[in-house]
Amino acid sequence: xxxxxxxxxxxxxxxxxxxxxxxxxxxxxxxxxxxxxxxxxxxxxxxxxxxxxxxxxxxxxxxxxxxxxxxxxxxxxxxxxxxxxxxxxxxxxxxxxxxxxxxxxxxxxxxxxxxxxxxxxxxxxxxxxxxxxxxxxxxxxxxxxxxxxxxxxxxxxxxxxxxxxxxxxxxxxxxxxxxxxxxxxxxxxxxxxxxxxxxxxxxxxxxxxxxxxxxxxxxxxxxxxxxxxxxxxxxxxxxxxxxxxxxxxxxxxxxxxxxxxxxxxxxxxxxxxxxxxxxxxxxxxxxxxxxxxxxxxxxxxxxxxxxxxxxxxxxxxxxxxx
Numbered sequence: 001x002x003x004x005x006x007x008x009x010x011x012x013x014x015x016x017x018x019x020x021x022x023x024x025x026x027x028x029x030x031x032x033x034x035x036x037x038x039x040x041x042x043x044x045x046x047x048x049x050x051x052x053x054x055x056x057x058x059x060x061x062x063x064x065x066x067x068x069x070x071x072x073x074x075x076x077x078x079x080x081x082x083x084x085x086x087x088x089x090x091x092x093x094x095x096x097x098x099x100x101x102x103x104x105x106x107x108x109x110x111x112x113x114x115x116x117x118x119x120x121x122x123x124x125x126x127x128x129x130x131x132x133x134x135x136x137x138x139x140x141x142x143x144x145x146x147x148x149x150x151x152x153x154x155x156x157x158x159x160x161x162x163x164x165x166x167x168x169x170x171x172x173x174x175x176x177x178x179x180x181x182x183x184x185x186x187x188x189x190x191x192x193x194x195x196x197x198x199x200x201x202x203x204x205x206x207x208x209x210x211x212x213x214x215x216x217x218x219x220x221x222x223x224x225x226x227x228x229x230x231x232x233x234x235x236x237x238x239x240x241x242x243x244x245x246x247x248x249x250x251x252x253x254x255x256x257x258x259x260x261x262x263x264x265x266x267x268x269x270x271x272x273x274x275x276x277x278x279x280x281x282x283x284x285x286x287x288x289x290x291x292x293x294x295x296x297x298x299x300x301x302x303x304x305x306x307x308x309x310x311x312x313x314x315x316x317x318x319x320x321x322x
Contacts, residue, residue, distance in 0.1 A: 080097075086144075089136060096136065103131055105125070117291045120300075144211065147186070150182075150183045154187065155175075158174075162233055162237070163234055168223065176188040190203050268307075276290075
């Protein structure tokens with residue numbers, strides 16, 4: 001009965017995915033036209049003051065109507081949409097969730113059909129189903145790294161523009177024109193929000209919300225303090241750019257010194273699974289004892305737990321926060 005249910009769910013998800021892909025292809029032109037307007041309406045962080053407006057995204061969370069209606073009732077849908085925006089992926093929340101469910105269902109069915117152990121099927125579903133989320137997080141991390149690299153040059157352009165007599169908003173617009181992505185997009189959106197009537201403090205807070213990195217937080221905090229207490233803005237921007245460069249240089253040095261530990265962690269974490277799969281291909285009867293015999297199941301469960309704990313310990317050792 002369980003196998004029939006899993007097969008039905010996998011087939012249903014496959015049909016929905018195909019329908020979503022077809023409908024998404026027809027609406028591609030509409031998405032390109034409204035992408036900029038949707039970006040300006042991303043769900044923003046609520047500010048403490050009551051007179052601060054709250055901007056929310058009213059775009060579709062899925063190309064399938066009933067899935068879109070259901071996702072609007074779920075709290076984490078807006079967080080996933082913000083995550084997709086930060087990763088610069090033109091996906092919908094429904095596509096992300098359905099991709100994860102589809103990737104999790106088929107391996108779980110195959111593992112359960114082969115081994116007959118429900119726990120192994122769940123483990124396979126979790127590991128493989130998390131693939132789309134891992135991809136999104138890696139794209140998000142890569143985009144934030146590009147932001148860190150290009151931010152000091154953009155601050156130098158802003159400093160030169162302010163010294164030439166431009167305001168901070170105008171300098172941000174000029175820096176956005178000559179800066180690479182994603183600085184260009186984020187600075188341009190911050191400038192547009194101020195032109196649309198949003199308060200200067202709220203526009204900077206929205207920038208920090210969209211790009212929650214320490215460098216952007218440093219910039220926003222320094223500019224807001226200068227706006228309230230006064231001071232030399234060009235000198236502040238120069239010091240912020242210098243600190244960001246030094247921070248980036250220190251992060252690079254840390255990655256170089258911890259490269260061996262990180263590689264060791266990946267090898268020690270994935271080597272047992274790869275070696276077990278190779279041994280299963282060589283001698284299936286001998287390896288099948290790990291899920292057919294009670295002691296083998298206990299050993300398999302213990303090995304998975306110990307491998308996960310060891311990987312987390314190595315990650316804790318080599319991960320140095322700056």
